Amino acid sequence: MPSSTTSRTRRLTRRRFLRGVGALAAVTMTGAALSCGPISKDDEFGGILGKPIPEPEQYPEVPWTPTVRPDRSILRSFTLDQARTVDALTARIIPGTQDDPGAREAEVVVYIDNMLSFNNGSVERFYGQPPYAKTYQGDTPPEQESGPYQYVWVASDQIDRYGPQGVLSPVAVYQSGIAALNTFADNEYGEMFADLSEDEQDEIVTMMADGDDISTFTEPSASDFFETVRQHTIQGYFGDPAYGGNQDYAGWRLIGYPGAQRGYTPEEMHTDGSGLLHQTQGIIEMHQFHPGEPHDNVIRPVSGSDDDEVRSLLLEQICGPSTLQGVNVEDARES
């Protein structure tokens, strides 16, 4: 091994060793000086190699939790007309009023618009390699169509078992679906979807939800487009407000959910509705849980920070008066 690698490895060995066992070294000591325990005697080997990746970058294909709500006055993906269309559709999925907010009042369209601004809306991992599927009716697949393109033929009554097989990005799904919806609305009612009455909108949504063939839709189909918007409406209305929807916790208040809490007690679990005595909060409001910051009723993780200051705070906390659900640490140690 080159010497530069060796020295880095050794340093990381020590760091990582402490990361792994430093905290427990601290907690198993009572009053004595902090001891590191046996450190690798081997200069060439051991530990966790490479530089640690910060959590926000560990899974780069999935956007990191927002730390501030997105600015609702900025559209990042939709045109104004597209936003109006999607807003109107979400408002039929979860209707509302000012006093009883639905998807519109909760600003679900802000959630969807912001989601689509990340990597064309691909916010989950997706295996995108061809060839793609094409469905057929009947018992046997048709002869391969003339032309240069390869497909995998799947019976139309079986394709749903295979999970999502669509080729379009979420942005493309919205662009195509919105256009098809407005064309249909214009053909049938002479206006854009957003400008129809709620009853007229519901007539169209019913057709989409029931899987009726709506000729202006191709890819995605009307029912697939509706299901996509419905899922995103659920995410926007019931997801964390940090993502742009669920304004004033509208979705959580509807169903009785207090949001992101650090913990509950068994007594709370056993008492109807007691969780709602907690102040409703999202992840932005949830207090930080970083090392060194004292918190009631929690023993610090074993697999944690290797920072000296943190370890001494740990020691203080754990060897101090900290209790957990009536179990004193000293008792736990003897158990």
Next chain:
Amino acid sequence: MKTLEKVDVVTVGAGWTAAILAWKLTEAGYRVSSIEQGPSRWANPDFDHNHDSIRYSVRKAMMYPLSSETWSWRPNVQAPSLPIRKYGSFHPGQGVGGAAIHWSGQLYRFTPTDFNLRSHYVEKYGEDILPEGSAIQDWPVTYEELEPYFTAFDWDIGSSGQVGNLNGEIVPGGNPFAPPFSRPYPNPPLARNIPSLMFAEASEELGYHPYPHPSGILSRAYTDPFGNVRSGCLYCGFCTRFGCEVDAKSSPQTTHIPQALKTGRYQIRPNAHVKRVVTGADGLATGVIFVDDQGSEQFQPADVVLLTGYTMTNVKLLLVSRSSDHPQGIGNSRDMVGRNLTHQIWQSPVLGTFDNRRFNLYMGNTSTQTALHDFYNDNFDHSDLDFIDGASIFSTIGEREPVTSVGSLPIGDGKKWGQEWKETLRRNWDNFVPITIEGAFMSYDFNFMDLDPTYKDVYGMPLLRLTLDFGPNERNLYRFMAQRCAEIMEAMGPSNMSVTEELGPYNVHDYQSTHINGGAIMGTDPGNSVTNSYGQVWDTPNVFVAGAALYPQNAGANPTDTLAALAYRTGDAMVDRYFDDPEELLE
């Protein structure tokens, strides 16, 4: 290609079986290196601010990077295979700790009858009871042999539960059908939610034997045998698919990895993907080739290769590691690799609602509930039944997150949009109660894994292809269990309930547990298996397989405790005997 310094043992990944074996082997003086595909991560700082349902539950941030590598699926050999493009019916992990970071913590020991399944049913009911196409077979290991390892694992990680059978004595409050434990759980059961207490009362009235769900999550602060002090569960409600920020949920990071690192002989190489196992002139493994974080291939030589990845990772590595000595892959000289693919019947046949109640089901986790083993395996008479084996029945889990649960309402066939749906959610979101079964999944000749002829991963290797569907046993078992669940729900007195009486066709989009099993099964000889009872590959004895790929069929319970016990046993056998006579099969 760069060749690294040789180590004694290399493992695929740094998940739980890798960590257990690394701990055993490094303590015995051997050098172990784990090649881990994902990042290094720890409770602090990585899990301390993660109560984000969108990122972890909807978008599945911690899961295996299937944009790089996925699996293809087809229901049968007549149908085409297509890649699983988005996460669905199972959720493998990545990163240090593997799926044991985002696991649920449900902790069950397989029972004596799970291990001698075939002979038990044939002897008691006759050969005709076996389902058509059955490929089930006995394990080459018994519960009695594994019991000390179950106990060691349960105490090392700090399990929680009420023992039901202590050295053959039935203990009130626990599972009377449990196999004999030599020690009780070190911690009491977790608190249970309200409907789980209602379920317990109702099922007792029906004459059943409900008990608190056993768990790998600490119910109170615990000092483990290594001296680690850990927090008890805070019932925060962000558990499955999340890392635990207080280390109450047991994982390789809480227990085995720190012990292995402490020896100075354990090394983890994160962000490196094992591509294939290399064999030498004598047909034995010489190490693994992996792709590092810069995209370059490197060779890690080793005396022993441990296939300790997820079930499908291990099976694929066997199949793609071809050479003149292993033209069909390692372990596959008799065409046994890929056989006995099974999953789990994870379904909620019954949903009930309880108007005007608020059960706080967003608190807790999947262990804060009641379980019932009256219909597990052969705990009930199968003489007049059209299936073998059985299921665990569960009351209802906690950790209910709005984004992933509102789709369950309304129960029955109501529409899921509009004002009426909104009113249903307002009325019933915190009082709808599923009853869930975790059913056994039998192995058949028609369910197997092989390499996909069309689709490839980003490393240029073929995808592993699953040919998998429910068989007759699964459909019949489900139908029976759905009736039992309905009877219990009726006794709980719901405002409204719905029953799904028949099991639908298998699909790859509805989550039904991450318990994919088989493909490199253990057995008594090379004619019926890929490995011996230690996971040692018959035709390449310095390659060992760990994990649920070894299971000849799946039981009606979670696989983790059993695969951990098997890894403990293999680790001890390697330390005690393998290195005295390396490259020879362990007796």
